[in-house]
Amino acid sequence: MSSADGVDPTSLPLFAPASVNGRVDAAGGLAQQMAPVPPAAVPAAKSSGVDWTLLADLRGQAAKRLSSVLEHEGRLTSAEQRERGRAIIQELLADESQERVTSGQAPWSLQEQGALAQALDNALFGLGRLQPLIDDDTVENIQIAGADRVAVERIDGHLEDVDPVADDDEELIDFLVFLASRSEVNARPFSEAQPRLHMRLDGGARLAASAWVTRRPSVVIRRHRLREVSLQDLVERGSMTPVVASFLAALIRARKSVVVAGEQGAGKTTLVRALCSEIDPDEAIGTFETEYELHLDELPRTRHRFVYAWEARPGSGEVGPDGRQAGEITLSDLLYDSFRFNLSRQIVGEVRGGEIVAMVKAMQSGAGSISTTHARNAQGVMSKLVTCALEAGESHDWAVSALTESLDVVVQASMRDIIDDDGRKRRVRWISEILAIGPGESWNTWSSTTIFSTVPGTQRLVPGVIPDDLRDELIPYGFDADGYYAAMGTS
Known part of the structure; x- marks a missing residue:
């Protein structure tokens, strides 16, 4: 030069x-x-x-x-x-x-x-x-x-x-x-x-x-300092109880599709990494993100042997006849290509809008997908995802039908600021709600069952009601059902 x-x-x-x-x-x-x-x-x-x-x-x-x-x-x-x-x-x-x-x-x-x-x-x-x-x-x-x-x-x-x-x-x-x-x-x-x-x-x-x-x-x-993180690590940090960890681990091993929701900075990406630690190391994983954040492909091979990481690319210049800028590569484009990679799981990262289409396609195409989205509480996640689908040009009925058929569980991550004894402000994060998602009474509605919820004013997650079929399906994968019911007596 x-x-x-x-x-x-x-x-x-x-x-x-x-x-x-x-x-x-x-x-x-x-x-x-x-x-x-x-x-x-x-x-x-x-x-x-x-x-x-x-x-x-x-x-x-x-x-x-x-x-x-x-x-x-x-x-x-x-x-x-x-x-x-x-x-x-x-x-x-x-x-x-x-x-x-x-x-x-x-x-x-x-x-x-x-x-x-x-x-x-x-x-x-x-x-x-x-x-x-x-x-x-x-x-x-x-x-x-x-x-x-x-x-x-x-x-x-x-x-x-x-x-x-x-x-x-x-x-x-x-x-x-x-x-x-x-x-x-x-x-x-x-x-x-x-x-x-x-x-x-x-x-x-x-x-x-x-x-x-x-x-x-x-x-x-x-920064995403916690990259190689497990559910047990989050238990030790006080983000969840051992019973909750056993439930989440069983979800992933049973190949249930999960959306992790929460406010900005609530620890959603860290939780997804911890969930992914329960995936069998020999499963081939594809990750699809607008910007690389999960970094599963950078972890030791003993954690994930095969990870294919895709990143979307924004376009630049004039918009073509198809309404897209030159050079644009979307998550849906990448997901389409990934079907030739013999993937066991397709993980679509953060869903803020149009990414919902790729998320649903990943959940429909295979089992055990994981995504994240922003939501104030778990009850509002489905409404948020339907709104994303509408913004992407899909219909309300398509969104409800696709989500209730493919999404199994919503996990809500929360955070709040507390004041320590020395007067310094500190931010704490924990799992605050877990819901099971299913079809509603009418064809264009959904239902939810609160499996875990937070005691108001605390960071303590307690059992609610778990659907019998989900419980029976998760027990062989390590879900501590006895601990779940025992904790109900102390909630």
């Missing part, structure tokens, strides 16, 4: 994704021109110990040197590019440190120099000021409502405000635009014409962002 490409490395934002088409973005994207870093409008974070103005200058110098190296050495691997970049960082910091001493300024401490080196590395090869949050194993979710309004949810449920992630909102938007376009396999448009962004980040985190239609750029990053 050279200046002949028409790119001035110093004009790129302080945020710096790592590479495009195998080439390093020497200042956060040598493969694409970006706007200059704007002057600071938000006070820099003091706790980080980094002078962001100095960092921007050093980043520009490092970008020029790295661009020159790439011009003379040709194509390098990602590891080689990063090795060259880190050597340049050390040279720059040594030069800058000497200049400080010569000019009579106090030399940097080892801690200060280390913080600058890490921040420069993040600016050249990572996600800039966001990178420390991404690297922090205690961070579960990141919420951004403008460059200076940033909070994290820790894995223990505590909420905490953290340092700004950009000098101002303009820089934050510039970063999001570049981040959306840099993916080698699944680039996403993000602009005033398409102001919504949903994508995965390196490492599997999911990013959702909006700008231009919100007062300030808004971002939420979900």
Whole structure:
């Protein structure tokens, strides 16, 4: 990469994704021109110990040197590019440190120099000021409502405000635009014409962002730290009782189709992973998602031997005669292709609208499918799914008939904030309701039976009524029916 490409490395934002088409973005994207870093409008974070103005200058110098190296050495691997970049960082910091001493300024401490080196590395090869949050194993979710309004949810449920992630909102938007376009396999448009962004980040985190239609750029990053998780793990975390875990495990082993519902952030995806841990390791699984979140294909082969992971792709450009943008690949398209893969189970991820068609097709085509959707309570899940079907152009009668014939159980995940004794706010999550779904008294209605429900004001799930045929079918698969009925006496 050279200046002949028409790119001035110093004009790129302080945020710096790592590479495009195998080439390093020497200042956060040598493969694409970006706007200059704007002057600071938000006070820099003091706790980080980094002078962001100095960092921007050093980043520009490092970008020029790295661009020159790439011009003379040709194509390098990602590891080689990063090795060259880190050597340049050390040279720059040594030069800058000497200049400080010569000019009579106090030399940097080892801690200060280390913080600058890490921040420069993040600016050249990572996600800039966001990178420390991404690297922090205690961070579960990141919420951004403008460059200076940033909070994290820790894995223990505590909420905490953290340092700004950009000098101002303009820089934050510039970063999001570049981040959306840099993916080698699944680039996403993000602009005033398409102001919504949903994508995965390196490492599997999911990013959702909006700008231009919100007062300030808004971002939420979900970390999904619990990947290799079991129902027993959730029992130990207090999310369910052993009896509930035995019921859910038996559901999956008996190949019942399940929808996991809940509010945003209630732990639906984590619960789906735990449910999938009950699938026989030799079963071939297909996952179908708008953005990869389940990551079952990345788990050890002892957990899932064969997982085929598909991800939908949004279109771009003009809409064709079929009403779709060029290049669009839907979940239904992917599901159609998957019928040649000898799958034992087809798992359609999050259902927010039109995905309902793929979900129903997966449940009709095989047994033991799992999906998620957003709903305030379990009783409202069927109405929500029918609404999704109507939005997808299907009829009410089709939706009710298809769902009551193919969906067996709804599992509701809930969360709420509580205040600990030390005054800190903490978020707790648990399984709050489980319903069995079936046809109603008339042909276009449905019925539901509450198998488990939550004692009001607590996170304690207690038995309700279980249909006899479902109970008898699940007992051979490990359902603790005796424990279920015993718990009824204490509810």
